[in-house]
Amino acid sequence: MHGTIEPICGKYVHVDILGETCRVYFEENGQGIPLLCLHTAGSDARQFRHLLCDEEITRTYRVIAFDMPWHGKSYPPVGFQNHDYELTTERYVQTIRAFSSALRLDKPVVMGCSIGGRIVLQLAHAHGDEFKALIGLEGADFQHPWYDTSWLNRPDVHGGEVCAALVSGLVAPQSPDEYRYETLWQYKQGGPGIFKGDLYFYRVDSDLRGKLGGINTAKTPLYLLTGEYDFSCSPEDTIRTAQSIPGAKVTIMEQVGHFPMSENPAQFRQYILPVLNDIAERSASV
Incomplete structure (x- = not known):
């Protein structure tokens, strides 16, 4: 029997986030332009494992994916048992910026x-100068909630199974079963109340409508890609958002839903490669 070792390398970094020391787990592979990947609510950085192993991408990009505190292999900060987890816009922005600073990343994508x-x-609006480019997958300035979060952290309900059931309809019907159930398995493993805490950001603390003025896409390109089967962040939501941001580039991806990088990596690759190539070409010409 011969084993195949993937090229992904996993590490921990200690990061100060709003006065709390957090032990953050991340995986990386490749060299070149830093590409920092952010996972979805209630999941973790395993969603980007296919990107991390893509030799064509890692020849040009140092792909880095981290588990946010409370997620995956990143523990909550000391004293977490004394309060509920709620992700806010401020905490989310500072988590990304602190992690990037801790790894000394120079203008990452x-x-x-x-x-x-x-x-x-929000990064494009408030901190665009810190980044080479920004890519929003299934992103928009606002979506009307379509779910009941009271089911996501109850002692009489299996939280992981409810989380997976909630998002299962967001996977496109064309996505291979292998990756469909891998994506859902990640949701089944989330910590108690973490999906609910992430959705606090999504439905309460991050209505960005009318708040994105001044984004300079000539200096920091902004790409928005949304799956045609996503009813949480619909193509119409993304197109509406882009219309308020001069220079934002929109792509509607066929045959994928809300989790393109994990539910159908081969299909997603057809859409993300041109974007990454465009960013690399822009970077080389500067």
Whole structure:
């Protein structure tokens, strides 16, 4: 029997986030332009494992994906048992900036999905000069909630199964079963109340409508890619958002839903490669 070792390398970094020391787990592979990947609500950085192993991408990009505190292999900060987890816009932005600073990343490209796609817009608005480019997957300035979060942290309900059931309809019907159930498995493993805490950001603390003025896409390009089967962040939501941001580039991806990088990596690759190539070409010409 011969084993195949993937090229992904996993590490921990200690990061100060709003006065709390957090032990953050991340995986990386490749060299070149830093590409910092942000996972969806209630999940973790395993969603980007296919990107991390893509030799064509890692020849040009140092792909980095981290588990946010409270997620995956990143523990909550000391004293977490004394309060509920709620992700706010301020905490999310500072988490990304603190992690980037801790790794001494020089103007990374940031690519986030879902809540990560939403926070990318805030980064473009408030901190665009810190990044080479920004990529929002399944991102828009606002979506009307379509779910009941009271089911996501109850002692009489299996939280992981409810989380997976909630998002299962967001996977496109064309996505291979292998990756569909891998994506849902990640949701089943989330900590108690973490999905609910992430959705606090999504439905309460991050309505960005009318708040994105001044984004300079000539200096920091902004790419928005949304799956045609996503009814949480619909193509119409993304197109509406882009119309308020001069120079934002929109792509509607066929045959994928809300988790393009994990639910159908081959299909997603057809859409993300041109974007990454465009960013690399822009970077080389500067």
